[in-house]
Structure formats: structure tokens, C-alpha cells
Amino acid sequence: MKVTIKQWNAVAAWRWDMPEDDMCGICRNPYDSTCTACKFPGDECPLLMGECNHSFHMHCIVKWIRQESSQDKCPMCRQVFKAKDAVGHAG
Template identity: 80%
Template sequence: MKVTFKSWNAVAFWRWDMPADDVCGICRNPYESTCSKCKYPGDDCPLLVGDCNHSFHMHCIFSWLRQESSQEKCPMCRQRMSFNGLPRCLIQEV
């Protein structure tokens, strides 16, 4: 018996590998949701985890770090914000 598919529709569900009750420390939206600048969640606004282990939407933390009052510190713990080798010049471009 030979079976031939004439059409196929895939359905998928994704989520970040984070606890369900975690929210972005800046916009207070869940990680599966979007930041205030994005229309759809996903690759355009990934999560960034700092060396202090606090995580944020990419647009949220970059906006925070561009403010003069932030002094480039984590909004949660006030440690100097760094991301495992992410160049600082990238923050001004986003």
C-alpha cells in the first residue's frame, strides 16, 4: 500500500526555557510575551541573560542601558551589566 500526501499543515508551539512565572524586570511582561517595541515574540527580541543571571527582553535592557541614569548597571541588582562577550558598541545600534 502506497500513501501519498497531497498537503500537510504543521502546527508548533514554542516557549523560552524559563520558569513560567518569570517576567522581564523592566517591562514586567512574561518572557513568552513581547516587549513594548515588538509586535510578535521570537527571534527579533530574544532574551538576554547578564553575567549577574538576571534576564530581560533584548530591547528592554538595551533601552535601559542607553539611559544616562542607568550608569550601565543591572536594574535588578545594580551590578555592572555585561553579557558574556557581547560588544558594547552593539547596544548603541539596536
């Protein structure tokens, strides 16, 4: 029996290498979703993890830090927010 493939449609999915149940502490959207400034998830809306181990969409934490009242502190624990290395993708 010979089989000929006439058409093939690939389907792929991606996700951030983060726990499934976590969400951004600022916008409250899941990490695999977007922040309020973006239309599509992915590299245009990366995650930043602080040395305090709290993570946020990059656009959310940058906007938070730019507010005068934030005093450059993490919105979750109030420690000075310093970013760790970039969060990577999982297969």
C-alpha cells in the same frame, strides 16, 4: 481498512528556555511575550541574561543601558550589566 489523509494542518509552539513564571524585570511582560517595542515574540525579541543571572528582553535592557541614569547597571541588582551567552530555545 484504508485511511486517506486529505488535509493536514501542523501546529507548533515555541518558548524560551527559561522558567515559566519569569518575566522581564523592565517591561514586566512574560519572556514568551514581547517587549513593548515588538509586535511578535521570537528571534526579533531575544532574551539577554546578565552575569548577575537577571534576564531581560534585549530591547528593554538596551534601552535601559542607554539611559544616562542607569550607569550601565542591572535594574534589578545594580551590578554592572554584562551579558552572558545568548539564551537558547527549547523544543
